[in-house]
Amino acid sequence: MTQRQENPSCSKGDSLRSAGNGWPDDSARAYDASGIPQDELGKEIETLKALHPDLQLEFRDLNSLDRTGKLLLLEQMRDMLGIRKPARSAI
Amino acid sequence: MSLPDNIIVTSCQTGQRVCARIVSLYRNSAQKKIDSVWWGKLNDLTGPRDRREPDEHWDWATIADQCGVHGGWCKGAETPDGHIQGAIAYTANSRSLLEPGTASLYIAYVATAPWNRGWLVDRPMYRGTGGRLILYASLHSYMLGLKGRVRLSALSSQNTIDFYNSIGFTRLDDNEDSTINMELSADKAMAWFEREGILS
Numbered sequence: 001m002t003q004r005q006e007n008p009s010c011s012k013g014d015s016l017r018s019a020g021n022g023w024p025d026d027s028a029r030a031y032d033a034s035g036i037p038q039d040e041l042g043k044e045i046e047t048l049k050a051l052h053p054d055l056q057l058e059f060r061d062l063n064s065l066d067r068t069g070k071l072l073l074l075e076q077m078r079d080m081l082g083i084r085k086p087a088r089s090a091i
Numbered sequence: 092m093s094l095p096d097n098i099i100v101t102s103c104q105t106g107q108r109v110c111a112r113i114v115s116l117y118r119n120s121a122q123k124k125i126d127s128v129w130w131g132k133l134n135d136l137t138g139p140r141d142r143r144e145p146d147e148h149w150d151w152a153t154i155a156d157q158c159g160v161h162g163g164w165c166k167g168a169e170t171p172d173g174h175i176q177g178a179i180a181y182t183a184n185s186r187s188l189l190e191p192g193t194a195s196l197y198i199a200y201v202a203t204a205p206w207n208r209g210w211l212v213d214r215p216m217y218r219g220t221g222g223r224l225i226l227y228a229s230l231h232s233y234m235l236g237l238k239g240r241v242r243l244s245a246l247s248s249q250n251t252i253d254f255y256n257s258i259g260f261t262r263l264d265d266n267e268d269s270t271i272n273m274e275l276s277a278d279k280a281m282a283w284f285e286r287e288g289i290l291s
Contacts, residue, residue: 040115044093044235047162047183051194052236074093081236087291090097090110091226 041070048077055080094231098168098223100176103215111168111176111220113227121165122152124175133205136212144211145246146202154180154200163199166227168220177203177220181228187240188263189274195240196232201225225258229280230289239280244270259283 042062049055055077065073078085097110116124130147134140155165163182167175178201185197203220205211225241233239243260245251247269252262259279263272275283284290 043162048235051183071093078234078236083234083236084290086093086095086230086234086289088289089095090099091095091223091230091287091289 041067041074045070045074045077048074048081052077052081094234095227098220098227100168100170100217100219100223103218109170109217111170111217111223114167114169114175116151116155116165116167116175116178117159118152118156121155121167121178124167124169125151125178128174129205133211136206140211144205144208146200149200149202151178151200158182161199164231166224168224170217175204176207176217177201177224179224179228181231181241183232183235183237185242187274188242188272189261189276190240193240193277194237195242195274196228196235196237198225198228198241198243201228201243222254222258225275226283226287226289229275229283233280233284233290238277239275239284240277241275241280243273245273247271 045062049057097112099108100111102109158165158180161182162184163180165178165180167178169175179198180200181196181198183196185195187193187195201221201224207215207217207220209215229239229241232241244266245255252271255273258275259282260273260275263274265271
């Protein structure tokens with residue numbers, strides 16, 4: 001909890017949470033813009049792969065993996081990067 | 092385990108902690124659950140207002156759509172009553188300004204529902220939504236191997252700057268449009284996670 005959130009009152013001006021300068025100039029990597037929701041697991045894996053090109057991965061075709069396969073792959077990638085797991089399902 | 096499914100917000104009426112489900116927003120759901128609801132509901136609560144909020148013109152349907160183009164995520168925090176209490180849109184392919192040579196997550200848009208803003212309504216419904224969404228984004232940054240680094244361009248009001256400073260953001264340079272570049276460093280993000288006891 002932040003100090004702000006430990007305060008039980010809801011004072012005026014306590015919840016200003018706006019940021020908004022639009023998208024950064026350096027975020028122009030192309031993705032499917034068809035409006036069709038992307039497979040979130042696949043997207044997570046592709047993003048990790050793009051951010052860490054030095055990761056040595058053995059899979060070739062992401063589409064050949066089912067959900068369990070993708071979860072395992074994601075876990076493997078995170079293990080390789082030394083990423084710890086969240087301790088709970090709500091923050 | 093992947094990212095948490097829920098954030099915890101506090102009801103201003105009862106003081107109780109309420110789980111708000113993190114939902115992915117796409118064009119249709121953003122239009123239906125935010126654009127069609129937020130400002131209309133506020134106007135029902137307050138009647139005519141003297142001035143518009145800086146984010147009142149934001150079109151979350153388009154923002155959600157653009158998330159696809161920019162390889163980003165658009166997420167909302169949905170309380171059990173079905174209302175979105177806050178929303179955030181971010182990408183993972185930006186550069187850190189504090190730690191050159193490293194990547195950072197970039198929050199392009201974040202806002203709480205107008206009925207949660209104490210300066211707009213006498214009795215806000217929930218508090219803590221914006222901070223929890225930023226924590227969620229920082230945790231996503233960590234899970235992507237970006238060590239929790241988060242950048243954003245903050246609106247220039249002192250309240251906003253103070254809020255981000257209280258979380259641990261560092262103020263960087265000003266943009267031409269009078270927004271201010273701010274960044275949560277990896278160290279500050281990890282300190283936040285430690286305080287929250289988030290990581291196993």
